[in-house]
Amino acid sequence: MACMKLGSKTDGFQRKGQAWFCTTGLPSDILIEVGEMSFHLHKFPLLSRSGKLERLIEEFSDDEEEGCAIKLHDIPGGPNAFELAAKFCYGVKVELTAANVVFLRCAAEHLEMTEEYGEGNLVSQTEVFLNQVVLRSWKDSIKALQSCEDVLPQAEGLNIVKRCVDSVATKACTDPNLFGWPMMEHGAMQSPGGSVLWNGISTGARPKNASSDWWFEDVTGLSLQLYKRLISAMEARGIKPENISGSLTLYAKRYLPGLNRRQGVRENSSRFSAISLSSTPSEDDQRFLLESIEAMLPMQKGVASTRFLFGLLRTAMILNANAACKSNLEKRIGMQLDKASLEDLLVPNYSYAVETLYDVDCIHRILDHFLVLDQASEDASPCSIDDGQLIGSPSLTPITMVAKLMDGYLAEVAPDVNLKLPKFQSLAAALPDYARPLDDGLYRAIDIYLKAHHWLTDSEREQLCRLMDCQKLSLEACTHAAQNERLPLRVVVQVLFFEQLQLRTSIAGCFLVSDNLDTSRALRHNVPISNEGAIQPSAMRGEGWANAVRENQVLKVGMDNMRLRVSELEKECSSMKQEIQKLGKGKGPWNSVSKMFGFRIKSQFCTTQEAAISSQQDGMKEQDQLKPKQSRHKRNVSSAN
DSSP states (O other), X not given: OOEEEEOOBOOOEEEETTEEEEOSSSOOOEEEEETTEEEEEOHHHHHTTOHHHHHHHHTSOTTOTTOEEEEOTTOTTHHHHHHHHHHHHXXXXXXXXXXXXXXXXXXXXXXXXXXXXXXXXXHHHHHHHHHHTXXXXXXXHHHHHHHTTTTHHHHHHTTHHHHHHHHHHHHHTSOHHHHTTTGGGGTOEEOTTSOEEETTEEOOOOOOOOOTTTTHHHHTTSOHHHHHHHHHHHHHTTOOHHHHHHHXXXXXXXXXXXXXXXXXXXXXXTTTTTOOOSSOOOHHHHHHHHHHHHHHSOOSTTSSOHHHHHHHHHHHHHHTOOHHHHHHHHHHHHHTGGGOOHHHHOOBOOOSSOOOSBOHHHHHHHHHHHHHHHHHHHHHSOOEEETTEEESOOOOHHHHHHHXXXXXXXXXXXXXXXXXXXXXXXXXXXXOGGGOSOOHHHHHHHHHHHHHOTTOOHHHHHHHHTTSOGGGOOHHHHHHHHTOTTSOHXXXXXXXXXXXXXXXXXXXXXXXXXXXXXXXXXXXXXXXXXXXXXXXXXXXXSHHHHHHHHHHHHHHHHHHHHHHHHHHHHHHHHHHXXXXXXXXXXXXXXXXXXXXXXXHHHHHHHHHHHHHHHHHHHHHHHHHHHHHHHHHHHHHHHHHO
């Protein structure tokens, strides 16, 4: 910290309890009371430097035997400032620093210690030191701005606060590598070549480049009022919103203890881990601070981390912040919901009126904000088709990520027995159909909800299962659902039907792939092919053909396994159909079930099975017909040879 020494005399003041005495040998003739301190001084040194003291002394009559007593309880800086001013009047050594120059400048103005009452008076000395030394240094500017808090009205009147704020804002908005900030502030000096000097000797080491967050920690010591003015000045100078958000994040974590409880260890850097509070702010102060920080946060998407925004939202709920603050935080989170994690979404319910463990309504509102913005972005970038290609198509990645995130959230809140069915359905149905490529995550959440709410009626179970599309379930999910006793019978039948369709499609695809592989390998190994696409028998020689045969055998084994699985599913379906028919004979309502499912599904199953069997038989007949032709062709070739 820079300093400036005034005066040349040794210290001639002595303190005894709550009183100061001047030890010049002459008896004091004036008593000045400042707060709880009393100063026993002499009139002449004070008259020669202070216009205010001169007027106050003249007000007392000369015939008073006990001398005069003056009370200066309103002096800026209190007893400490007057002590330094009195020593300056006596010519005693006084050291100006960035920590005391502000209130000493305000005290000098209050005492009217101008050039009219002596050359090089205290007003001019403090102004020179403030402008030429303090405001040119980053650390000293921060220290002087902090000291303005104690004498804020007087510092505002003398334009000291504005000058300190402008100095700090200008330096924070400037690249520190251009001027050596903040390396010079930490005592490092550089040679003309750029290396660091130690005792005037070049060490050969180069100063480290400062990152954009080099000033974050230094400004956290400011009061909220001064910090807000500093942030406004930085925004006026065009500082990046990311830097503003980073500084606000660190400032909030310092004065809001609730944010640090959920903060991971990896988020704490070594520079900022030493920040601690001597005393925790009151709940009202924390509430006011949180609302102020939310108002100062830039509205741009992504400038603040989603985890930090969720932390602010939780703290706002705990501190019972105003509704506008919580609503704005929900909107900010909705703008970047695709960047959140499942842990972030698990917001506890701090209201005693709601019985659920997690605040599902809050997440629903956040999801609604995201969907509104996503729809607006799609409308802003309309799609057009050019030569069969989609141009300007909006990316589905964010909404797909949000859909996966919400499916995980539904699975987490599903075990809560107090979570009502309409609320679960509303949250699950909020996303559009195209947001979920697969419904496996949604099926898992529904299954967990059915397991935890086993008292649901059959109609409620069917209503819940309508949320998922059985055609968008993977083969593994279909296999699990076909054996799930918690699902309604209608859903199980649908799952079995679509599972068979998937298997048949896979088998047909394998046949097609096998034919394409045979043709491609024949072409790759120069195997002759007939006009009908069949491979010539003369090509059945060589190592390449042997490899192709082995690969075809592997494919046939895989297809046999799939046929076996299809037959098993057909047996299960037929047995289930028999059970349905048995139930239908005994009870009237089941007749409608068999009519609803039996005839349609039976016709679809039978036609599909018959078509598959007939196609397989036709293929075998064609192979049998080809074999005699191939054998006759072999005999002809051998006879010709």
